[in-house]
Amino acid sequence: MKFKINRGHFSNGLQQVLNVVGSKATMPILSNVLIEADGETISLTTTNLDLGICAKIKANVETPGAITLPVKRLATIVKELPNSDVKVEASANHQVKIASGGSNFKIMGIDREEFPALPEFSDDRSFTIEQGVLAGMIKSVAYAQSSDETRYMLNGVYFNFVEASEDAESGKLSLVATDGRRLAKIDNDMDVGDGMSGSLILPAKTVSELIRLLDKGETLKIAFNDRRVAFQIHTKDEDDGFVGDIHLVSKVVEGNYPNYQQVIPKETHQRIKVERELFLQAIHRAALVTTDKSNSVKIQISSNLMELSASSPDFGESHESLAIDYSGPDLQVAFNPSFLMDPLKSLSKDEIFFELKDEVSPGVFKTLESFLCVIMPVRMT
Amino acid sequence: MDCFYAAIECRDDPSVADKPVGVGGSSGRGVLSTCNYIAREYGCHSAMPVFQAKQKCPHIVLKPHRFSVYKSESDKIRSIFYDYTELVEPLSLDEAYLDVTHQNRYAWDIAKEIRQRIFEETQLAASAGVSYNKMLAKIASDWKKPNGQFAVLPNQSEEFMKELPVRKIWGIGPKSAEKLSQLGFDTCGDLQKQSIGRLHSTFGTRWGTELYQLCHGIDERSVTTNRIRKSMSVEHTFDKNLESLEECIDKMEESIEELKSDLMTSRSQRVIAKLFVKLKFEDFKSTTKEAEFKRLDLEAVRPLLEEAYTRSSLNVRLMGLGVRFAQSNDNDSQQLELDLDLGKKRIASY
Numbered sequence A: 001m002k003f004k005i006n007r008g009h010f011s012n013g014l015q016q017v018l019n020v021v022g023s024k025a026t027m028p029i030l031s032n033v034l035i036e037a038d039g040e041t042i043s044l045t046t047t048n049l050d051l052g053i054c055a056k057i058k059a060n061v062e063t064p065g066a067i068t069l070p071v072k073r074l075a076t077i078v079k080e081l082p083n084s085d086v087k088v089e090a091s092a093n094h095q096v097k098i099a100s101g102g103s104n105f106k107i108m109g110i111d112r113e114e115f116p117a118l119p120e121f122s123d124d125r126s127f128t129i130e131q132g133v134l135a136g137m138i139k140s141v142a143y144a145q146s147s148d149e150t151r152y153m154l155n156g157v158y159f160n161f162v163e164a165s166e167d168a169e170s171g172k173l174s175l176v177a178t179d180g181r182r183l184a185k186i187d188n189d190m191d192v193g194d195g196m197s198g199s200l201i202l203p204a205k206t207v208s209e210l211i212r213l214l215d216k217g218e219t220l221k222i223a224f225n226d227r228r229v230a231f232q233i234h235t236k237d238e239d240d241g242f243v244g245d246i247h248l249v250s251k252v253v254e255g256n257y258p259n260y261q262q263v264i265p266k267e268t269h270q271r272i273k274v275e276r277e278l279f280l281q282a283i284h285r286a287a288l289v290t291t292d293k294s295n296s297v298k299i300q301i302s303s304n305l306m307e308l309s310a311s312s313p314d315f316g317e318s319h320e321s322l323a324i325d326y327s328g329p330d331l332q333v334a335f336n337p338s339f340l341m342d343p344l345k346s347l348s349k350d351e352i353f354f355e356l357k358d359e360v361s362p363g364v365f366k367t368l369e370s371f372l373c374v375i376m377p378v379r380m381t
Numbered sequence B: 001m002d003c004f005y006a007a008i009e010c011r012d013d014p015s016v017a018d019k020p021v022g023v024g025g026s027s028g029r030g031v032l033s034t035c036n037y038i039a040r041e042y043g044c045h046s047a048m049p050v051f052q053a054k055q056k057c058p059h060i061v062l063k064p065h066r067f068s069v070y071k072s073e074s075d076k077i078r079s080i081f082y083d084y085t086e087l088v089e090p091l092s093l094d095e096a097y098l099d100v101t102h103q104n105r106y107a108w109d110i111a112k113e114i115r116q117r118i119f120e121e122t123q124l125a126a127s128a129g130v131s132y133n134k135m136l137a138k139i140a141s142d143w144k145k146p147n148g149q150f151a152v153l154p155n156q157s158e159e160f161m162k163e164l165p166v167r168k169i170w171g172i173g174p175k176s177a178e179k180l181s182q183l184g185f186d187t188c189g190d191l192q193k194q195s196i197g198r199l200h201s202t203f204g205t206r207w208g209t210e211l212y213q214l215c216h217g218i219d220e221r222s223v224t225t226n227r228i229r230k231s232m233s234v235e236h237t238f239d240k241n242l243e244s245l246e247e248c249i250d251k252m253e254e255s256i257e258e259l260k261s262d263l264m265t266s267r268s269q270r271v272i273a274k275l276f277v278k279l280k281f282e283d284f285k286s287t288t289k290e291a292e293f294k295r296l297d298l299e300a301v302r303p304l305l306e307e308a309y310t311r312s313s314l315n316v317r318l319m320g321l322g323v324r325f326a327q328s329n330d331n332d333s334q335q336l337e338l339d340l341d342l343g344k345k346r347i348a349s350y
Helices: A007-018 A071-080 A131-139 A149-154 A204-213 A276-289 A337-346 B004-012 B037-041 B050-056 B067-082 B107-122 B134-143 B154-162 B174-182 B188-192 B196-203 B205-215 B245-265 B298-309 B343-348
Strands: A002-006 A032-038 A041-047 A051-058 A060-063 A065-070 A085-090 A095-100 A103-108 A125-130 A156-162 A172-178 A182-189 A198-203 A219-224 A228-234 A242-251 A270-275 A297-302 A305-312 A316-323 A331-335 A351-356 A363-366 A371-375 A378-380 B021-023 B061-063 B088-092 B095-098 B128-130 B149-151 B231-242 B272-281 B286-292 B316-325 B333-335
Touching: A002 A007, A002 A051, A007 A041, A007 A051, A007 A071, A007 A085, A007 A242, A032 A060, A032 A071, A051 A204, A065 A071, A071 A103, A125 A131, A131 A172, A131 A182, A131 A204, A131 A219, A156 A204, A182 A337, A198 A204, A198 A242, A204 A228, A204 A242, A270 A276, A276 A297, A276 A305, A276 A316, A276 A337, A276 A351, A331 A337, A331 A378, A337 A363, A337 A371, B004 B021, B004 B067, B021 B037, B067 B088, B067 B095, B067 B107, B095 B134, B107 B128, B107 B149, B128 B134, B134 B149, B154 B188, B188 B205, B196 B205, B231 B245, B231 B272, B245 B298, B245 B316, B272 B298, B286 B298
Parallel strands: B021 B061, B128 B149
Antiparallel strands: A002 A060, A002 A085, A032 A041, A032 A065, A041 A051, A051 A242, A085 A095, A095 A103, A125 A219, A156 A172, A156 A198, A172 A182, A182 A371, A219 A228, A228 A242, A270 A351, A297 A305, A297 A331, A305 A316, A351 A363, A363 A371, A378 B333, B088 B095, B231 B316, B272 B286, B272 B316
């Protein structure tokens, strides 16, 4: 294997596949990137067996071939090379020479035969969606995922593709995430063919990788069966060296996502229109006095007035007032401030609706664009 | 508590305190949950259809349920109980068995003090029964109602039971009472005259034995608490001390399975906060190592076991494995959960 490559392109490519490799890989080969040189590209592949990623980069291949190299070390070296032209050559004993300007490195690789191939699978269902749209949707729910491993089926984002029916004119994609205390959901119209309805739980690690990759081009294709999901992410033909699509193949979280519909309040009790930024800042300030032990912000609503307050015995108190348009009954309810701020931060609309009932019922953020976030309160005694 | 709901309604609305008061059945088709003693004089009683209560007592005042109030009064009363013993077995919001055997005082005095404190804190009257088993204590608690207490001492039980209608025995409802009556057993005394063999041949071995015991005032049931468990664990003392870490690991695998199965059968839906391993060495000194709970498998348990094992050079005589449940609140606030039905699935994931 022998190729010449632009340092920037090589580095970009390695950065894209780097994250998949954990700091404590169970097998040495899983710390390596598989480099395959063929035609006018090299492809870079990494995997942790749950999640694999493959990107193709422009290169000038003299001799086709393949080798695996420790990806973290390689990425550091490539980034530091002095010259923009990089020559890479593998010898028969798996040693790889990297040369750039006056720098020369010899790195020990592992035979490509030991590298586990990314799984190929029959995609029962596949859909195409704009990268920007999906990125926005994921960001507006991902913060609500659970990191509690005992609730493993909540350690991810639930994708639900629903075809058009008598009740709904068009098909849609819903994304849902919950940690058992709050739940975020967003819908988007989507062309889902007859008989193509289906769902999957995308693991948290794949969710964060996906968010990172979704600004490379226009569309992506998502294909899945009941064990695996693959994303084919289109890259723009720009000067960052990427060629074709980036492929991401991941296991799905196996198990049934809980019936989340039952926790979404059916009725609206008191609805308050809030200015997103103002509300966010007020909560943020009110929460400055909270501690791990007393981590709640109390919201009191009365005629045209919202008051936010918090206190902790060892620190002090805070109080904020906001003018609102409200004429319903007085209300008082407390929430974990992060649970309120997370959805507000993730949204971009200025006007948000906040629906409340009483001190033990969930608060619900809604936008007109089919987003909602149900948040359970903190009960004060 | 003496007609608990009705007493609360009368307390909170003194204008009806001297009138017959019933609680519940506001729909007109319902039944009374309870009524005060004045209404009882007219023949009203709990579970009586409202229309009947109105026939017997046309001027009865009907109050709707206020369960949140009853619950909060009940909580106050229970917290008084817990000042005297951990062994509290609630039967309902207003009734509980307390085991005060371990207290160095007469149960009679404790009962008196508890009733006094309940009255001071809630202005509600309570009655108490004091005895050496649950059945007798329960019967005794009805003896001096309202606002009284009664004790049945061990040497009095036979005599006390004698005059007691069989219907008063725990577990005998109107149907059984009628059957017993047809056989000529109206009081426990009638039953006491029968030999256990006779009762066996009439009622079968199981029910016969039970009747024999009950009519003689024998009740072996212990006071069981359903107070929130803080942890769950399995422990084994070995016939032969374990001499190596490998042996411990071997045995630990069995303990893991055992604890998993205990957790599953307990149907506990609580969040598990910590995992711990306990070792007792041959010098009877014990050590515990715990860590944040992630999973219940050997991979998670092993580091704890290794750490605990290296704390002594001696052989291991006892090994325990357990989990501690998360405390649901820090007393001042509690994050509420969405009702996602996660309990069962969570257990399945261990």
